[in-house]
Amino acid sequence: MTRISALTAADRAHWQPMWDAYLAFYREDLPAVVTESTFARLTDAEGDIHGAVAWDDAGGAVGFVHWLEHPSTWSTPGYCYLEDLFVAPDGRRGGVGKALIDHVVAWAAERGREKVYWLTAEDNATARSLYDRVAHRTGFVHYEVATASE
Template sequence: MSQTDFNVRSLRAEDYESWCVLWRAYLAFYETSLPGTVYDSTFARLLGDDPQDYHGLVAERAGALVGLTHYLFHRHCWKIENVCYLQDLFAAPEVRGMGVGRALIEAVYAAADNAGAPSVYWTTQHFNHTARQLYDRIGTLTPFIKYQRD
């Protein structure tokens, strides 16, 4: 598969069922699941009109969704401009290694450029070696470690 075999586009309302399939697989990869109400809420946010809300892109191949990404813009104390957080990225197993992940990330880069956001960042598990091979080619590994309150 080459980049001409798929199209990256904005998420649309009619994508809900196909998006759910990809979202469920993404969550399973991270060994988690969420109630249906979170699916509904997340999808509604992704389709929202507020530029400060979440945004969703999908990769489509032969009429089927094969990848997704979700991102948002937010303020940053060290910059005047907003920055972009790429929160979720998933390519279906059958298309991994074929450019879908790269195309989705580059589409987020383009959206960030269009919005005047100078920085795009994301996190991944340190042992996600397959994804990190791509990330090492199109991003810069930072020395930061993530902490959170559960």
């Protein structure tokens, strides 16, 4: 049975290898300062982003999820954006991903948020097989433009 708990500073040794694998999957190479800042924000109880870890029966970390909430021009209560979801290869297709999504949905519902939404890569077939079962595809296409802030 998968157990989900809030990400804490003590979880760093479990979280870091999964974070590194997640970034490698998306072919991202973030500066160490970004990872440090992200982990600090995720483990700050008063922070603006949130995280949870999935644990297997033996007490090993098998996945994580990160999310944030934000206001919306289309909703009075606002939305919850599930930004990162990772399940270790040996935990896939065993209900871990769904348990992590359910955790975020319950969190958002407790806070009165209207919906939880997320993005994934078109070719992420493994994750999409889960997402197609637990959510509906909106048909929106994602665009982005980098700013010259750095």
